[in-house]
Amino acid sequence: MARTTSKHPFNLYYNGGEYVKICGTQDGYFPDFGHHVANEMGGVWLHPIKLLDGFWLKLTDKKRNISVWSRADGFTSEPWDSRFQYDHGLSYIPVSMERTQFAPEHVKGMTAAYEIKHYGDEELQLQVELLFRTDLRPVWYSDEVGIHDGTADEATVLNPREVLVKDSSHDWYTLVGTDLPGDQVETRPDLYGPEFTAGAGCGIAFRTELRLAPGEKHSFNLFVAGSHTSREEVEETYRHLSAHYAGLLAEKREVYNAIADRAKLTIEGENEWNEAFTWAKWNNQWLIQKVDGIGRALTAGGPTYPWWFGCDNTYSLQGVLAIGDPQLAKDTLNLLLQKSEEVNGNGRFIHEVTTLGAVSNKGNTQETAHYIAFVWDLFRWTGDEELLRRHYDYCVKGIDWLLGEMDPDGDLFPSGYGIIEIAGLNMELIDSAVYTAQALRAMTEMSGYLQNSEAQNRYSKLAQRCADAVNKYFWQEEEGLYADAVAPASDVAPKVDYMVSLAEGQGINDYREYVDGLLAASGEDASADRGWLLNKNWVIVTPMEAGIAEPDKARRALDNMRNDTFIGEYGTYLSGMYQQGTMTISTGVHAVAEVANGNPDAALDLLNRMKRSFSRVMPGSFSEMSPDYGCVVQAWTIYAIAVPFIRHFFGVEPFAANHELKIKPQLPAAWNGKACSLEHLVVADAKFDLTLTQNDGTLKAVIHNEAGWKVTVDWNGETVTSSEKHIELELSAN
Structure with missing residues (x-):
């Protein structure tokens, strides 16, 4: 069960320990890609800095003067390591090879082991070149807070098999080396392998010559250590890694075997689900990021979003609790709370914080409400009263922010952006309204447990009023669905041109007529609030997911979403209007809504659709966007699987x-x-x-x-x- 194999060499992979993350393609290469840090999202990262653009191996048959940069033609994913098979990728040289790489869970480095086998019938004189490209640079959003990459990486040869590299402007280090025999080493800024990489690093080549008899094997290792604080730390890490890598791999296997045994699902005759469920737990472990001085928390996805998010975690951590990792849930929520207090302080919960500790978005409306609801959920699973009291005070501020600054008209529907971050759609949105009602219910429970009866009564009344208002104003009787937003026609009309341009960009050419029809039906009072079904976004299922929908409305809405307007081959569309994308989170929330309202068969149908995307890109993983694009591993997939299975089935x-x-x-x-x-x-x-x-x-x-x-x-x-x-x-x- 642990292994799963791919024959798609140009797909990405992503793995690592809690410190180091590794991302390249399944042929063993490291091409430039990515948009947050342009062309820099792959390689080897020790957050908040990058260490390497990559590493490559070149083999030369000295007798025949044939050189080949090794390129894998097989890839095997295991939870604790990645394996690359070179059976046919070493054309014209009679060798096969396997590379096994991993990053220990709690060490700031990684290692790769190579085994070369000579399958010819004559002695082989082989030159081996192991090449690294360093690229010491900071994570995304560093420029905005005044931390800039140095102009160059400076290499120092410590000995013929170890090279120390420092960023020219910061105490950022990587130490690379190998146990290859020999003493040939070269470093140059313009030294490249088979791929030209964009980073301002340097090239390091270790070379040697081997003589292999027919059938003989030769094994060697490479080692990479890093530090974003000191030379002493990187050297200490390198010594530990190079001396104990075998034991560190054994320790890592124990960690992942323990994860497999915790919340172990076995449905008789459903081996595909049993396997996918286990891999989802392992995927979750890959996404834990620890940064000394900042904290340890679950990141959103790799390789595109390897930092921390409020919204993603208020979903993901529900699944994390279900699979039995309360410490990760506590660590993550505490880090996000600390950053929210630092940059906001008023109850607003942050949206996005990089591993440098920089907050790039102070928080969308929805995630403050969702955070408050989750605090009570976390307490129910952990019984940690100290944690509850620590967060309760900020939750009180959060409710005041939602129903104060963000709700100037006092209708209990806070304004601003929700989960769907579409420019211009910063109105009173369904997800923000639903999760505010859920948050008020949670505050009622928290206040009652903490014996604050006055607050309990106040929040109880507000919770009922808010739920009633959601069912009154967001409900669209004619459609039998909940609306995307509540707003007066006077607020919607100025946004029409922009919304039309978005729709036309998705190939919807009659959207203007649709919205004009909604405006015409809105009545003469352009200042009166009413519901708008503008995009049929997936979040209109949240009233049923969160238990806010009245039973008859819940039944009708779910019945009316159980069709090809909302559901495609791989699950629930992000927008029923556009039908252009599907995510594990949209499908997962829809599945929870179904089973929470007594429809387990409909929920399983949605999850079975999602399962079709399992291993489509990276073996053993679900992609962010179903079936095969976006991040190759995404945190909120654990919500989409663990919550419906454990909490509901x-x-x-x-x-x-x-x-x-x-x-x-x-x-x-x-x-x-x-x-x-x-x-x-x-x-x-x-x-x-x-x-x-x-x-x-x-x-x-x-x-x-x-x-x-x-x-x-x-x-x-x-x-x-x-x-x-x-x-x-x-x-x-x-």
Whole structure:
């Protein structure tokens, strides 16, 4: 299960440890690509700096004077490393080769091991050249805060097999080396391999000659260490890495095996889902980024968004809790809170912070509300009262910001940008309104738990008013759908030309007529608020996802979205109007909305569509955009998989502070008669094993409850509660 293999050499891969990230193409090369830092998003990164543009290997048959830059023709992804096979990529030289590379979880470096095998029938005289291109430069958004890349990388040969490189303007270092035999080494700014890279670094070549008898193998390693603070640190890291790389790889395998065993899903006969679920957990680990002096948190996606986001994490961390990594959820939320306090201080929750610690967007409206809702969710899963109190004060400020500065008309719908960041669409949007209602419910619960009855009563009344307003003003009775936005016609009319240009850019040529029709139907009072179904964006499903929609409206809206206007081959479109893109998050939220409203079969259909994109680009991963573009690994995919499976199909609802676990399963009909197990489910400091089997209206449940928590199983209205350590029961629907 751990390995998955690709034959698509020009696709990207992305992996690493918590410090170092590696990205190139599956042929073993490192082409320039990317737009945040133009042409610099690949290579080897030790955030907040880049270390290398890449490394390459050249082989020369000295007898026949044939030289080949090795290019892999096979790629194997494992959770702890990447493997490149060179079976036919060394044309005319009778050798095959494998390269295995990895970055340890907690070491600021990486290593690659090469094994060359001579399969000819005569002695081979082989020249080997291992070439690096350094590129010590900072992460995106550094120029804006006054941190600029030096004009050059300065190389110092420490010995024939180790070269230290420093940025000319900063204490940024990389130390590269190899255990190849020999003493030939060369460094030059204009020394390149098979790819010309854009960075202002230097080239380093280690060379040697080997004599290989027929059938003989030769193995060697390369080592890369880095530091963005000191020469002493990079040298210490290099010594540790080069001396202990085998043990570090073994440690990393243990980490990933433990991840596989935690919240281990096994659906009988559903091997594809069992595999995809495990890989999603491993993908999540790849995206953890630790930066000394700033913190440790889950990044949004690799290689395009390798820094920290508020919006992405308020989704992703729901899945992180479900797969049993509460520490990552705490670390991430604490880092985002700290940055929000530093740059805002008024309750606004940040949108985007780079690994340098620079905040490029102080926060969209939606994510402040979503953050507040998640704080209560985090407490329910961890029971960490100190954490709750730490965040509660900022949540109070957040509600005041949402319903104060961002809601000048006092209708409980804060204005501004939401999840859909389309220029000009900074109105009273559905996702911001829904998550504000959800946040007010969370504040009611938090205030009650903290015994602040006055605040509890106030938030309770506001929560009900806000939910009622969403169902009144956003609901479109004729369409049977929720609107994208609420605004007076006088606010929408000036935006028409821009919205038309966006639509025409997506090939929608009759959009002006559509919007003009909406404006004509808006009535004579251009200043009156009303709902607008402008784009049929996927976020119109959030009232059902968050439990804000009234039951009849939820049923009608979901029925009316279960068609090819909203759903394509790979899941839910970002816009039902445009039908130009699909993401794991749009599909995942739609699936949660379905199962949360009693439609597990419809939810599984959406998830099965999403599963079609699994391994399409990078083996073992879902791309950001389904089926095959954007980031090759995306954090909020863990929401799209773990939340519907664990929180809804299995129905796991914890309240850790009271040592209570409620299980309210909704198993799809496709799993009828199949044993569905979830082993080592982690809630706070307790672990549970669940096995559920649904058979024609009857549920058999076996639950291992070693901590002796109060466990309640609710199956179609029949409820059983037990604190036994081993629970077996059979329930039938009423």
